[in-house]
Amino acid sequence: MLVLVVDSSTPAVTAALADVSADGVVLRASRCTVDARAHGELLAPQVDAALADVGARPADLGAIVAGLGPGPFTGLRVGLVTAATMGQVLGVPTYGVCSLDGLGQPAAASHPAAAGHSAAAGELVLAASDARRREVYWAVYDGAGQRVAGPDVAAPAVVAERARDLAVTVAVGDGAQRYADVLGLPLRAEPRYPDPLALARLAAERIRAGAPGEALTPLYLRRPDAVAATGHKPVLR
Amino acid sequence: MADEPLILGIETSCDETGVGIVRGHTLLADALASSVEEHARFGGVVPEVASRAHLEAIVPTMDRALREAGVTIADIDAIAVTSGPGLAGALLVGVAAAKGYAVAAEKPVYGVNHLAAHVAVDTLEHGPLPEPAIALLVSGGHSSLLRVDDLARGVVPLGATIDDAAGEAFDKVARLLGLPFPGGPYIDREARAGDPASIAFPRGLTAAKDLVGHRFDFSFSGLKTAVARWVEARQRAGEPVPVADVAASFQEAVCDVLVGKALDACRSSGIDTLVIGGGVAANSRLRAMAEQRAAKHGVRVRTPRPKLCTDNGAMVAALGSHLVAAGVAPSRLDLPADSAMPLTVVSV
Numbered sequence: 182m183l184v185l186v187v188d189s190s191t192p193a194v195t196a197a198l199a200d201v202s203a204d205g206v207v208l209r210a211s212r213c214t215v216d217a218r219a220h221g222e223l224l225a226p227q228v229d230a231a232l233a234d235v236g237a238r239p240a241d242l243g244a245i246v247a248g249l250g251p252g253p254f255t256g257l258r259v260g261l262v263t264a265a266t267m268g269q270v271l272g273v274p275t276y277g278v279c280s281l282d283g284l285g286q287p288a289a290a291s292h293p294a295a296a297g298h299s300a301a302a303g304e305l306v307l308a309a310s311d312a313r314r315r316e317v318y319w320a321v322y323d324g325a326g327q328r329v330a331g332p333d334v335a336a337p338a339v340v341a342e343r344a345r346d347l348a349v350t351v352a353v354g355d356g357a358q359r360y361a362d363v364l365g366l367p368l369r370a371e372p373r374y375p376d377p378l379a380l381a382r383l384a385a386e387r388i389r390a391g392a393p394g395e396a397l398t399p400l401y402l403r404r405p406d407a408v409a410a411t412g413h414k415p416v417l418r
Numbered sequence: 419m420a421d422e423p424l425i426l427g428i429e430t431s432c433d434e435t436g437v438g439i440v441r442g443h444t445l446l447a448d449a450l451a452s453s454v455e456e457h458a459r460f461g462g463v464v465p466e467v468a469s470r471a472h473l474e475a476i477v478p479t480m481d482r483a484l485r486e487a488g489v490t491i492a493d494i495d496a497i498a499v500t501s502g503p504g505l506a507g508a509l510l511v512g513v514a515a516a517k518g519y520a521v522a523a524e525k526p527v528y529g530v531n532h533l534a535a536h537v538a539v540d541t542l543e544h545g546p547l548p549e550p551a552i553a554l555l556v557s558g559g560h561s562s563l564l565r566v567d568d569l570a571r572g573v574v575p576l577g578a579t580i581d582d583a584a585g586e587a588f589d590k591v592a593r594l595l596g597l598p599f600p601g602g603p604y605i606d607r608e609a610r611a612g613d614p615a616s617i618a619f620p621r622g623l624t625a626a627k628d629l630v631g632h633r634f635d636f637s638f639s640g641l642k643t644a645v646a647r648w649v650e651a652r653q654r655a656g657e658p659v660p661v662a663d664v665a666a667s668f669q670e671a672v673c674d675v676l677v678g679k680a681l682d683a684c685r686s687s688g689i690d691t692l693v694i695g696g697g698v699a700a701n702s703r704l705r706a707m708a709e710q711r712a713a714k715h716g717v718r719v720r721t722p723r724p725k726l727c728t729d730n731g732a733m734v735a736a737l738g739s740h741l742v743a744a745g746v747a748p749s750r751l752d753l754p755a756d757s758a759m760p761l762t763v764v765s766v
């Protein structure tokens with residue numbers, strides 16, 4: 182089944198197509214552009230381009246997988262609203278996946294490309310993306326790729342302490358790279374941004390089972406900045 | 419009629435999630451979800467709260483609109499969406515949604531100007547717009563006077579507020595009087611029992627010296643301050659505040675300036691059609707005063723019914739319909755949301 186994968190939780194705007202079958206999950210096309218301020222401009226043309234890459238039409242899609250974040254809100258919403266509206270028109274289920282899982286899962290699990298670097302059994306991986314405002318979105322994964330802490334948002338120094346407490350030994354993601362000096366952990370170079378193949382794999386069981394789709398609710402983790410209007414200030418002195 | 423294009427419009431520039439469907443000039447559906455109650459305790463629209471609400475509301479609102487019109491998305495000929503001006507994060511949800519619909523249903527998409535849509539919506543009520551026309555657009559986010567020579571190609575800004583929007587002044591004065599947000603409807607209601615001539619509040623930018631550089635511009639911040647001073651002086655003197663009289667006198671001052679300048683624009687350009695749109699155009703005194711004074715000058719006022727004056731999807735669909743009929747090319751799929759979209763740009 183042809184599945185569209187979108188993620189806009191980081192500066193990387195990703196649209197990919199994966200084939201999900203009983204045998205496994207294969208990436209058919211992937212379009213990714215790194216630009217923190219153009220999610221709205223980039224994503225739809227990339228979905229179009231990915232479809233053209235494999236000679237498919239939107240109606241050929243059987244499901245849509247979207248990274249739910251956490252991520253900077255404005256960009257994150259672009260991916261989710263794109264997935265939700267396309268799912269509505271096509272009448273196909275939409276599945277949400279934690280975007281940090283798209284970093285931590287492939288980094289932790291054995292991966293040929295990461296031979297020699299893959300996390301040994303029991304080794305813990307910190308996945309961190311840039312949350313702006315000098316904070317990171319983070320989660321911790323065990324050697325099997327299971328999330329064991331997070332997702333949450335915190336200052337890098339706070340995350341470093343949590344990582345030490347949990348005996349994390351390696352970090353991955355653009356947030357980890359940006360704050361490498363504070364985190365003090367060896368870095369895994371890839372994936373720097375949520376990996377679309379991993380996101381598709383994380384939803385594969387639900388896709389194969391034909392599980393009902395879900396409303397795509399962002400993992401905001403932060404409350405909106407809403408300053409209550411102050412009382413009337415006197416103008417007379 | 420059935421051969422006229424079927425156009426879907428999406429609006430998310432502020433706190434209303436709107437999806438409208440029109441065929442030609444005929445309104446088929448106007449579905450709306452509002453986050454206004456979530457903003458009330460803040461006394462103004464909180465952008466992030468609005469953006470979150472748009473994301474939650476867009477799919478169900480689209481469902482409602484399609485049901486109401488009795489069509490499917492496959493029947494739609496083109497999708498129009500507000501691409502600006504407005505709140506950046508809020509606009510982006512609508513623009514991304516329009517693209518999602520456009521890509522999935524393989525339809526063209528038009529990114530359109532919110533203010534031009536406020537003008538276009540009148541065609542759903544009164545048919546094709548005589549051009550040229552003068553348009554007065556007044557809401558919580560904008561107060562503009564413009565000349566519409568060709569709604570499909572561009573409008574000419576004549577003037578705008580130099581400080582607060584008219585609707586903002588209503589909100590602030592309402593708060594001052596202990597009335598809820600948004601203030602417009604409450605001021606309107608209170609004012610009915612008040613004497614509009616009881617307090618002489620200032621008319622901003624109407625003095626001879628201001629008319630030189632700001633003939634068609636507005637200013638409401640001085641008026642708001644004058645109301646605040648007046649109310650405070652009463653309170654300090656331990657006297658009750660005559661809410662109805664203050665509301666009526668304040669409303670009279672706002673409407674007097676808006677109508678006066680709009681008719682001056684008509685007179686100076688020899689244009690005899692005035693379109694009034696935006697949320698403040700739902701104000702009953704503004705509507706009545708405009709009708710009354712325009713008649714004296716031989717100007718015909720076109721004001722859509724109140725529900726079409728406030729932000730909605732139908733106005734975007736109406737403008738989209740106008741653009742399709744005029745043969746304007748659709749936007750590219752990488753069209754941006756532009757929070758500061760200039761008035762001179764009707765579609766991108």
Ligand SMILES: [Zn+2]
Pocket residue numbers: 532536557559696697728729
């Ligand atoms: Zn408006």
